[in-house]
Amino acid sequence: MALSGLEIYKLLPQTNCKDCNYPTCLAFAMKLAAKQAALKDCPHVSEEAKIKLEAASAPPIALVTIQGGEGEVQVGNETVLFRHEKTFFHRPGLFWRLRDNDDIDELKRKAAEADAYTVDYVGIDLHLDGFAVEAASSDPAAFSAAVSAISSVSKKPLILLAPTADLAKAGLEATNGARPLLYAADQDNWETMADVAKQAGTPLAVRADTLEALADLTQKLKQAGVEELVLDPEVSGYLDSLERLTTLRRLALKKTFRPLGYPIITFPGTNGEIDETLLAAEHIAKYGGLIVLEEFNPASLYALLVLRQNIYTNPQKPIQVQPGVYEINSPDKDSPLMVTTNFSITYFSVANEIEGSGRPGWLLVTDSEGMSVLTAWAAGKFDAERVAKDAKAFNVEEKVSHHKVIIPGHVAVISGELEEEMPGWEIMVGPREAVDITSYLKAMWPN
Amino acid sequence: MTIEIPKEKWTGSVCEVTFGATADEGGTRSRTLTVGGETAMPFLHFEGVTPNPPALALEIRDRKPDDWSPLLHQAWGEAMEDPGEWAKAAETAGADMIYLALSLTTADGEPNTPENARAVVRKVLQASGLPLAVAGPGQAEVDNQLLVPVAEEAEGERLLLGICEDKNYRTIVAAALAHNHLVQSKTPMDVNLSKQLVILIHDMGLPLERIIMDPTTGALGYGFEYGYSVMERLRLAAFQGDSMTQQPMLVNPGFETWKVKESKVGEGVPENWGDWDRRAQEWEAITATTLIHSGADILVLRHPESLHRVRTVVDALVNPAATA
C-alpha cells in the first residue's frame, strides 16, 4: 500500500524548514513517494508519522540480498499467499551445507563439484545457489580456513553457520568482501551477533523456537540497527513447517505484522527421520525462502530445481520461445523439416531430441501463443491453417528442396486438412513423444 | 508479546465420498474408503478439520503394459503378468485403493473386449479386498464399450468408474446410476470446466456423494504448475461455498510423471540429471506430495516406493501427534 505524495505530505511537519535539502515539505514528500529520498533525511518527523510512513512504504516481507564473489540471491518481498493471485517473485535459494571439520581438500572437491552443477531446463540454466558453511569445529581458525577453501573454488553466495561472534568474524574475514548471510542470532548471542552483522553490513538470521520469541528478537535487532533479517522458526517436520510457515506468511501479508515480515530459512534434512527431498519440496511450495540441504544428490536437486521453477513461474504468461524456423545440427536442403509449437517446454523437448539424435533438421516453431501441442490444437492455435500460414511466413519452401513436413503424432488428425492447406506437400505423422524422434528419423529419413 | 494465528473463517466444506462396499453393504470389499470432508486448506488443523487422509491408489493394468518404464517393470516384476497378482502386490505395497486401467488392445494386438474387461475386473475383485476404480483406455467409444459391462459385472461394489470427460460422460454416468457406482469427472485444468462437468453429471441424477473431480495434473516440469494452481483455486472456491466445486479431487501423478523423459530414459541424458532410478522416483514423489499441498484427496501412483514415501508425508500431515 504505497502512499501518494500528498498523503505523505499530510504526515510531515509542513514547516518547509529545508533541513532535508528540499525547498518544501511537499517537494520532499513527492521524492519520498517516488522512492528517490529516504525518510530519515527529515529530522523533524514525529514518531507517529514515522511509524505510519514506514508501515506504508516497506514491503510486508523484507527483501534480503546475499552476495557472493559473483552473483547474488534475493529472497523475500512476496505479496501473495497463492501463486494464482499474482505470482511468487523470488525463488527460494537452495544451499548445500558443508562443515569445517571436513578435510580441506575434500571440502574444495565438494564445493567445486557442486559449483559446476548445472542443468538446462527449457533453456533456463538451473543450479545450486550457494553453500552454507558450518563452524562445526567451533575453532575460528578452522572455520576461516574452510570458508577460504570454499571461496577459492566457488564465487557463489554463502551462509555462514557460526553460532558465536568470534566464529562469525573469522568466517567473514575469509569471504573477501562478499556479503554472506550470518546465521544466527538467538536469545543468548543476539547483541554480539548484531554488532558483527552491522559492522560487516551483512544480513543476519534469527533463530527461536516460538514465533513470539522470534518477534521479540527481530525487534531488538532492528533497534540495534540490523535491517536485513531472515527468520529461522526451527521447524522439524512436514506439519509444524506447514503451520508455522503459513502463519508467518499470513501475519506478514494479512496483518502487516512487521516483526515477522522477513524471509524464512529452513533446514529440511536435519531431522534424520524425514525425507529431505519431500520436505524441501514442501518448503518450495509453501513459503520457504532459503533452503539448506544436507545432501547434494544431482537427481534430487534437479527435481527440486524444476519444482522451484514451476512454482515461481508467472501464471499470467506461459514461458515461450520466438516463432520461426530453427536450425539444428546445421541442416541443408535435404534435411527433415519438423513442426511444433512455441511453448518453451514443448520447443525444448523437441529441439533437445533432434539435437541429441545427431541428425540435422529444421524445426518450424509456429506462433501458438505459448501453448503445448494439444492445448494449442484444442484452442485452435495449432491447426492446419496456422501451420500452413507460418510455413509460408517463415519461408520453409526456400529452406528445403523436398516437400515433406513431419507433424507431432498427437495431432495426426490435422494431416488431411494440412495436405489441402499445403498443396504439393507430403504430411508425415511423427511419433507422439519427442523421445522417439531419433528412432523415427532413423526409420523414416534414411541418410 | 502474544501472537495470534490469523485464521480464515470458511463457510463451505468438501463433500465426503465413500468407495467400495463390504458384504453388509451389498459388495465384497474388505473395507470401504472415504475421502473429502475438509473444512480448511490442506492440513491447517488450527482452522479446520481433515477428517480423512488423502488416499493413495496404485495403478494396475489388465495386462502387462508395453510402454511403461523399465524401472516400473523392475519394481513389480512377475506380478505384472497377471492383474490379480498385480492387485495383490499393490495391496501388499500399502495402497488404499486399486486403480485398474483397461488397455486399448490385448497382448496380441487385438481390440480389447467386454468379455475380457469383465473377466479382469472379476479377477481383481477376487484377488484384493480393496475398493476398486476402473478406467477405460481413454477413447470415448471404447471406454463406453468396456465400462458399461464392467459396471454391470461389479454391481453393488461401488466402483469408481473413469474417466468421464465432456464428450463421453453420459454413458458412463448412466452405467454408474444403473449399477450404483461412482464416477471420475475429468476436465483439462480449468476451474469453470470442472464445475460445469460436475453440474452436467449431477443433472443426470447422480448424487454429489458419488462424484470425484479430476482437475488434471501435469508432471513436474511439464505443465505441473497449471494444475497445481487450478486445484488451489477449486479448493478456495469450495470453502467460499460454491457447491459445485466441493467434490474431492483425484489426480494421477503416476500416469503423468512416468511418461516424461526424466522417468523413461536412463541413457543418453545429461549427467547432471543424476541416478535414473532415484530421479524417476523423485519425479513421481515430488509431484504427488506437492499436489497434496494443493488439495488432492486421491493420488494415483505407479511405483510402490513412491507410495511408501508419500504415505509417510501424509501420515505426518494428518496426524499432529505423529510429527516431532
Ligand code: B12
Ligand atoms: C498444461 C495444460 C494446459 C495449460 C496450458 C499449458 C500451455 N502453455 O500450453 C492450460 C491450463 C492453460 C490449458 C488450457 C487448455 N487445455 Co490443456 N492441457 C495441459 C496438459 C495438462 C499438459 C500439456 C503440456 O504442457 N504438455 C507438455 C508438452 C511438452 O507436451 P507437447 O506440447 O504435447 O509436446 C510433446 C509431444 O507432443 C512431442 N512433440 C511436440 N512437438 C513435436 C513435433 C514433432 C515433429 C514430433 C515428432 C513430436 C512433437 O514432444 C513433446 C514431448 O514428448 C494437457 C494434458 C496432458 N497431461 O498432456 C492438457 C490438454 C492438452 N489440454 C486440453 C484442453 C482441451 C485445453 C483447453 C482447450 C481447455 C478449455 N476448453 O479451456 C484449454 C485451451 C487453452 C486456451 N483456450 O487458452 C486437452 C486437449 C484435448 C485434446 N486431445 O484435444 C488436454 C490433452 C487435456 C485433456 N486430456 O483433455 N491446458
Ligand code: SF4
Ligand atoms: S526537513 Fe522535514 S520539515 Fe523540514 S522541509 Fe524537509 S520535510 Fe519539511
